[in-house]
């Protein structure tokens with residue numbers, strides 16, 4: 001990974017606007033010193049996501065995610081760190097010095113060229129669709145009722161029959177051929193390079209950032225395979241991608257509605273009927289990573305399956321994969337379509353409005369689908385009930401939410417009539433919830449005190465004496481606390497923002513620092529009172545831990561002084577009527 005000088009990162013952040021970056025995805029409104037909105041990282045009905053325009057730092061009081069603009073671009077938009085740096089630098093008109101760039105340039109420049117050739121390929125395929133050779137594909141799309149804007153917006157295209165389309169578009173030289181092979185558009189055979197996609201209707205596949213990373217190609221007429229995707233490349237990882245993710249993400253969040261369908265045409269048919277809420281896996285069974293993404297976007301996704309046997313099997317596989325990720329807050333549902341129909345065919349018959357009603361009214365809760373699946377799987381009679389109990393036990397073992405697991409267990413026991421063995425949920429997956437684990441627990445006074453300091457780091461210079469020894473018993477916080485003072489003491493700190501710099505230097509604490517910054521403003525008088533409380537608590541701790549008599553007397557005296565000062569503050573407060 002590239003190493004960027006800290007001063008450069010500071011400059012880029014100072015000249016970027018985090019509000020603008022976040023406002024692309026979140027409707028923000030003013031609240032006190034900050035802007036607030038609905039969190040894009042978890043699902044909520046009342047806003048707990050706060051952005052400090054002053055410090056350029058966001059924090060969600062619901063799920064604990066926080067950080068600066070680089071982190072938002074990484075966590076939300078899927079940028080790599082160096083990409084986030086390059087992106088914001090370019091936007092701010094800051095030149096990244098040559099020697100820094102050198103380390104990423106070979107890799108970075110190559111990637112840029114690869115993404116650009118994929119983008120150009122998509123455009124060329126779209127052009128071919130509207131050319132004479134694309135007439136068959138065009139007719140097919142017309143029969144399926146896809147309007148021109150869907151064809152354009154989703155980058156549909158055509159690759160002509162025979163070999164040589166890529167050569168005609170990009171020329172024929174060693175460099176270009178190697179590049180086209182890397183991005184999965186050419187393959188190398190015995191007789192040289194050949195086009196991977198020939199005589200196919202093409203679907204452009206984009207990553208989370210909306211960059212073209214690969215393609216799906218559907219045969220027109222007879223032929224095998226019916227769908228051919230790009231091979232795995234450095235850019236195209238089938239198991240991580242969802243079709244139409246970047247196109248639909250914001251609409252899904254806004255409407256709080258998401259439907260998972262099986263094919264590209266289903267997604268597009270939904271979009272053509274005003275339902276830009278469809279996602280699909282890329283021709284393979286939906287995997288855990290994809291389900292995780294789906295739950296991040298929406299609490300109530302509808303998984304839509306064909307009503308036939310294959311559809312039920314696909315539903316069961318999806319259910320098995322989602323068990324470890326289920327939580328009581330999530331309510332996925334399963335919709336089985338009438339036998340012989342798919343979303344595309346139904347939408348053509350009944351239109352978007354009726355289909356949307358289906359999504360809302362006919363989809364079954366995931367628990368009901370589970371019981372139904374178990375019954376079908378186990379069969380009849382006493383043996384059937386035993387098989388059902390056994391299978392239920394095994395599946396419950398993969399669940400991680402203890403409450404939900406209990407509820408499901410009770411239901412399976414009720415249906416099978418057999419008490420199940422499973423009592424404890426699987427070890428909680430740390431990946432999903434690691435951001436909820438606080439670095440260390442602070443009490444309310446410590447929390448507000450740190451908020452007061454981070455919100456106005458000038459206050460650091462007013463701390464002396466006992467205040468310099470706070471948090472002695474909390475080593476990891478202590479490191480950060482001391483570092484804040486040494487930054488303050490540095491001559492050139494007048495120009496830098498200490499809170500922002502701490503976030504950079506203590507990446508593991510950035511959620512916490514972001515939380516302090518986005519807390520309701522700590523006014524001067526509250527801060528003064530907190531400082532007194534901090535010292536008083538510190539003294540009480542020391543007395544509790546044991547001190548000699550002389551020290552004790554001294555500390556008691558100081559404690560009384562602090563209490564008197566606190567009293568004075570309270571009187572001031574009531575006099576000002578605040």
Ligand SMILES: [Zn+2]
Pocket residue numbers: 039040041042043049060061062063064065
């Ligand atoms: Zn959140």
